[in-house]
Amino acid sequence: MSTYDVAVIGSGPGGYVAAIRCAQLGMKTAIIEKYSTLGGTCLNVGCIPSKALLDSSHHYEDALNHFEEHGIDIPGDVKLNFKKMIERKAGVVDQNVKGIAFLMDKNKIDVYEGLGSFKDATHIEIASEKETQTIEAKNIIIATGSKPGSLPFIEIDKERIITSTEALSLSEVPKHMIVIGGGVIGLELGQVYRRLGADVSVVEYMDRILPTMDKAQSKELTKVMKKQGVKFYTSHKVSEVTRKGKEVTVTATDKKDKEVTFTGDYCLVSVGRRPFTEGLKAENAGVKINERGQVEVNEHLQTNVKNIYAIGDVVKGAMLAHKAEEEGVFVAETLAGQKPHINYNLIPGVVYTWPEVASVGKTEEQLKEEGVAFKSGQFPMRALGRSRASGDTDGFVKILCDKETDEILGVHMVGARVADLITEAVTAMEYRASAEDIARMSHAHPTYGEAMKEAALAATDNRPIHM
Numbered sequence: 001m002s003t004y005d006v007a008v009i010g011s012g013p014g015g016y017v018a019a020i021r022c023a024q025l026g027m028k029t030a031i032i033e034k035y036s037t038l039g040g041t042c043l044n045v046g047c048i049p050s051k052a053l054l055d056s057s058h059h060y061e062d063a064l065n066h067f068e069e070h071g072i073d074i075p076g077d078v079k080l081n082f083k084k085m086i087e088r089k090a091g092v093v094d095q096n097v098k099g100i101a102f103l104m105d106k107n108k109i110d111v112y113e114g115l116g117s118f119k120d121a122t123h124i125e126i127a128s129e130k131e132t133q134t135i136e137a138k139n140i141i142i143a144t145g146s147k148p149g150s151l152p153f154i155e156i157d158k159e160r161i162i163t164s165t166e167a168l169s170l171s172e173v174p175k176h177m178i179v180i181g182g183g184v185i186g187l188e189l190g191q192v193y194r195r196l197g198a199d200v201s202v203v204e205y206m207d208r209i210l211p212t213m214d215k216a217q218s219k220e221l222t223k224v225m226k227k228q229g230v231k232f233y234t235s236h237k238v239s240e241v242t243r244k245g246k247e248v249t250v251t252a253t254d255k256k257d258k259e260v261t262f263t264g265d266y267c268l269v270s271v272g273r274r275p276f277t278e279g280l281k282a283e284n285a286g287v288k289i290n291e292r293g294q295v296e297v298n299e300h301l302q303t304n305v306k307n308i309y310a311i312g313d314v315v316k317g318a319m320l321a322h323k324a325e326e327e328g329v330f331v332a333e334t335l336a337g338q339k340p341h342i343n344y345n346l347i348p349g350v351v352y353t354w355p356e357v358a359s360v361g362k363t364e365e366q367l368k369e370e371g372v373a374f375k376s377g378q379f380p381m382r383a384l385g386r387s388r389a390s391g392d393t394d395g396f397v398k399i400l401c402d403k404e405t406d407e408i409l410g411v412h413m414v415g416a417r418v419a420d421l422i423t424e425a426v427t428a429m430e431y432r433a434s435a436e437d438i439a440r441m442s443h444a445h446p447t448y449g450e451a452m453k454e455a456a457l458a459a460t461d462n463r464p465i466h467m
């Protein structure tokens with residue numbers, strides 16, 4: 001039987017990063033993945049394929065609607081080759097998953113393909129179609145991730161009533177896609193299909209889309225996506241989803257308790273994801289799973305069994321790839337006797353619509369609820385030379401800082417490339433910068449990043465230059 005210092009179950013961004021860091025730190029490491037490709041949800045059916053389709057559909061929309069204003073005439077009609085778009089996405093996924101296999105090899109990590117299940121706290125059985133084998137490991141990291149969630153009365157048929165997984169590989173562009181849930185997946189994939197010509201209706205239970213982000217961001221993105229033709233039905237509680245042939249009907253009640261029905265040819269259910277531990281047989285090792293289905297961990301990401309740790313979507317906290325990665329590194333370094341640290345307040349959140357939406361730290365609503373005295377400074381993208389040059393004038397940067405000390409407490413952005421811009425805010429907040437610190441730093445001109453400096457000037461003592 002092969003023995004290891006560490007065995008990682010699951011090869012998503014949590015698991016594969018944990019395995020690499022363990023190997024870097026000199027531990028003999030194995031990784032177990034039930035699918036034939038590595039990379040988990042993120043690389044196979046999540047972050048990467050959704051961003052590939054967002055980019056491709058963005059190019060299509062630009063060619064269709066915006067090339068002309070830049071003085072680019074296309075002889076003949078712009079035509080969509082959806083099959084090719086999906087094939088390109090598959091190619092991007094393929095490159096990425098092969099990249100992980102290369103990294104496993106490079107770091108001398110043993111890869112096992114098969115479903116991993118606990119025999120006891122130090123032995124894992126790995127079952128594949130070919131064989132069943134058992135390995136032994138001193139320490140085990142559970143990184144089994146998550147699966148799409150649903151509502152109890154919805155039957156996901158994977159054809160017309162679908163989750164993000166199927167929405168990333170459709171064979172046709174829907175005529176009318178009804179999206180249940182105006183969160184990250186609903187908005188990103190809703191925008192993809194709207195750009196490709198579908199009617200898109202987003203039915204959201206809360207009174208605004210992106211209900212956990214700053215209210216100003218929800219408002220701005222609603223405005224822009226409405227202009228793009230997406231229809232929003234907030235404060236709508238879905239009660240039934242039925243299918244007859246190619247037609248799907250979604251029934252909901254609005255805030256006045258009036259019944260509303262939507263008919264379309266596809267219904268995307270995007271109401272959140274649930275932690276995944278099926279087949280893991282955690283009970284054989286005595287590992288506690290809580291009532292939400294998460295593997296229960298302490299502040300060291302250690303389960304109730306001292307040599308077993310858990311990370312990523314399968315534990316509490318934001319279901320984000322970079323959060324899973326940080327946790328993978330954290331556990332590896334803990335096992336090596338180091339004292340790592342994660343500041344969960346500074347894990348950024350990004351929605352890759354266009355304009356993009358990005359956040360870090362506390363929202364205005366949270367600060368109010370916590371009774372923190374704060375100042376706010378906001379700068380519109382439309383006032384930037386860079387935004388006018390590219391034609392991306394929607395959005396803003398909003399900085400919230402402590403009223404007394406000027407320390408930055410939250411940064412919330414909507415606009416072109418803010419997914420990349422948010423890193424400046426994370427860096428500033430990690431170093432506990434004040435708004436004035438940012439205001440006094442040179443920001444290259446012309447860049448979208450100048451909105452950060454201007455918002456900082458506005459927050460620190462209301463003196464933006466270009467507004």
Ligand code: FAD
Pocket residue numbers: 009010011012013014015032033034035039040041042043045046047048050114115116117143144145146164165185276277278279280311312313314319320321322323324352
């Ligand atoms: P996962 O990536 O879910 O990986 C878990 C792995 O464990 C899987 O490969 C699974 O097959 C394997 N596994 C499970 N049980 C076993 C077992 N018993 N034996 C062997 N293997 C097992 N996050 C972002 O930060 N940015 C984004 O842009 C983004 N976009 C997304 C878009 C979509 C459509 C979706 C669905 C998600 C997106 N996410 C995004 C979320 C991100 O994918 C997850 O947060 C991330 O993948 C979690 O990583 P993980 O390692 O915890 O788990």
Ligand code: NAD
Pocket residue numbers: 151180181182183184185186188203204205206209210211236237238269270271272273318319320349350351352
């Ligand atoms: P989400 O939590 O982002 O959004 C779910 C939405 O559904 C919420 O707005 C919620 O209020 C709504 N909802 C819940 N129950 C409802 C009901 N009965 N009727 C109508 N609406 C309802 O979840 P998601 O969009 O499914 O994404 C799942 C996870 O994947 C998220 O945790 C997210 O972090 C991650 N993800 C991240 C990215 C990214 O980082 N760009 C992209 C996609 C997914």
